[in-house]
Amino acid sequence: MTDWIVPHQRETPRPIDALVLSDLAPGVHRLALTLIDDGAATPVRIPLIVVQGAHDGPTVGLTAAVHGNELNGIPTIHRLFKRLDPAEVRGTVVGATIVNVPGYLRYDRLFPDDRDLNRIFPGKPNGNESDVYAFRLVERLIAHFEVLLDLHTASFGRVNSYYVRADMNDAKTAMMARTLGAEIIVHNEGADGTLRACAADRGIAALTVEIGDPQVIDRGKVKESRVGLRDVLEELDVVDPDGERAPRKAVECDRSKWLYTDTGGILDVLPKLADRVEAGAPIAHLLDPWGQKVRTYRAPEAGVVVGRATNPVAPTGARILHLGHLAEGGSVGHVP
Template identity: 35%
Template structure:
């Protein structure tokens, strides 16, 4: 698919494009739309928050109608320059590119040779001609110009931009790619973020497949994708930033705080505040895996309604913790959920397909795309959960699989002592479903091995 270039770049335009080769693989084919299937009722529930396992946070109880008035959304601006960007006077039109095409590697920039008298005369002639024949301005069609990172992305175009938090050595700084598809028609703005923890790979591929399958000529609204937020952590294969901080505990950040605070602040002000909706994609922490699920604050009516757009995704009620991107974005009036899928350090196609399917259903539900989409059976909401821990050290051998329904007292696995040959069973403490679990590995006493979720009951029954 080739897109028509709306404006011919001048020789002074700087193209910013950081190329990641595997971000440019073939895309899924697009089909015509027809909404089908039954959309599920979301059951209100509550569940303990456990993103890092080691530090379990409990959600606030569910707020019933009349208990708490809905807080007014703070007014946010989606236009203008961000904190780390130049003033709006220097904005430029982003180049229209086909995201499906493999981009060339960025060329090294070299300083220009000293200008001679002949060069100066030629430059003066060119300047005179430029004044006499101004370049044609791009046509603005039915959609809206989307301004991000000091670039104007025209309706019906897609582009690659670059975000930098400005925290590295200036001569060695690297930019983080930001993909933008701005639809031909007006609509909401959806933001997708991945790899806030640098070792969580499934979200990167979920965003790549979703973004590269979009046709701006058939899109209503705008989709912004940041596949790798924590670029230093990704390059080191680490969950954390170089200062050993967890970036997802520092939002919305501050401009003069720690390294994590500054990165969080730059991303939040320059990208996140420009969006109406946000899906922050994660996986289980080290050597743990999560069933594809949404973490959402079901006390917030807008967020609860937002979860209805995700096909075949279990919903886990969690108010979130201070410093999480999800928490900060909801407080800023942006409908936000966390999408958990799989385990870290791995690319898992089954989990990726589940994520792409749910994002496609979300965009279809929001009226951003029009496709033939068949909804699956509704998934439950889990209002309570419990991490079952090993009581002995040894090697963990699981007897059940992720997503299995279990009964109270059922054996989930064994911890085997390789020296004494003792076998210690781990049993479920309740009826429910395995929504997260550790992979087989060496464990010590107290290790969180199985996450059991309990299904919500219909209110009033």
Template identity: 30%
Template sequence: MSEKEVLDILGEKVALGESAKVSFNVAKLHTQNTIDVPVIIERSKKPGPTVLITAGIHGDEINGVEIVRQIIAKGINKPKRGTIICIPVINVFGFINMDRLFPDGRDLNRVFPGGKKGSLASRVAHKLMNEIVPHADLILDFHTGGADRFNAAQIRVVKNEIVLDELAQVFRAPFTLYTKNLNNSFRSSCYKLGIPILLFEGGKSFNIDNTITNTGVNGTKRVLHHLEMLNSKFKVSKPKKSCIKIEESKWLRAKYSGMFKASVAINSRVEKGDVLGHITDPYGSFNHFVKAPNDGYIFNVNESPIIYQGDAIFHISTKLQN
């Protein structure tokens, strides 16, 4: 068999038409127990692109994990042509401990491309970038909002990249947000290798939201259909609304500490001066109205009932792309 017919990954050889579950191991727990990070591989008999689908870079981002779980459970990851590699939980250490970070206190998404002799998080990043990512022609990476900040379903890509923009429109999340690649992030490292990556954001930590999950699964099906990889038994739905492209945005931060309640729904379009929420005190003597500073779309809402001065409470678009 030729090199293209056999996928040599993590010490395993997977031929066209074969399925495999291989282990992505870097370290043991302090108890010497081995932690296996399953990598699920499905290959069609017919050659084609290789799509890598990942989630759980942060251990508390459960909704992304649920999206990849459904993709596997429903058999969407069994391609009509090519190869689909799924890693539902990259930061399995954080997932087990219900913690965003690695046991070494590091944010995995800030240590890429990592190092072979670095920290635990750095070693995981290095192995991912050297033994799995180079096989991919496209990466779909699923995330959720941090803390109590609920993200509207959105695809994040860098601006002025024709391939990424086309794929984002194929995915068709409610919003496409044009953002720069963060230094030492997974997205930045893949971009430097020339591998297209769509970063999906939706929902909030320690939460599974059906709307967000459905958006992620349906968007994945659209991308696979676009690549002629989706099995014909799956239907591809058209979104009810068009995708809104956000070129610029800003966070609204709390002017006061107190009890907080948003009065505007996620995905809403607001006008300058509209009341977005209230900050109150527990004694009934203070009530501050949070108002929109400009016309725009609200695509992130802080759902924490208690906030402090300076906390990010709303993310609002300031410039849209026509």
């Protein structure tokens, strides 16, 4: 058997130092955008797929792996873009499949200088490695977008429902959030330092999509989000509707918070993702290594489970559960 390795023809991505969308002819472009250089004087480049439509329309950006171990957004972009025909697209769709390239290579959420990129935007023109990386990402890429969909997953030791964080007071952002077919929408204006907040400050309608778990590719979750993102492109009139439609089933929350342990032990979280919990219902037990209960934690108020811990090793201050507070009347923010 000598033919078990099947090489495929592929196009060589084109390195660029700046993204000039107006220079791109209608079609699909595979580009590698230089942001910084590493210590061996080699450029660090982020992979971009650009679908330049034959017709006028908005520039829509999708970013994945801002946290280097949050991978589900990568195939989501691949599969979404595979179904885009430039001849029919109105506008430009840009997918940055791996934003935090150095973190991705280390299977790590963080940048190699141990900073979280998604806390330091818009970065600094002069500063340490992550500051400059963040700054140039915004200047060279994000600044071109009118819409930003930033694709994440849960962090290590936790699982998330398929949920969206968005400023629901912004009409366009709220429309996109409701179109994605997520299980839960959490209204949140966006913490300082996040890519979403940085984009919103520049007038870009931006939201964060949480797709499953870190360091894995989950086909089911990828399909769900791919269908939802396509629906967003349809609502933005970038493409015509196709046959698939994400169900609009999201539970809308006007706020959410993580609950943390107050002491250490072995954590057992009781509810499942997207479960509703009543105020006072037990949500977790904490055991000592001798099998004795140290704590029972109860829901401080009624809500829905947005995310939960999977790591049973719980020191004082470990995350237990991300509890969303249901919006009065079922919806939050801008209601059409």
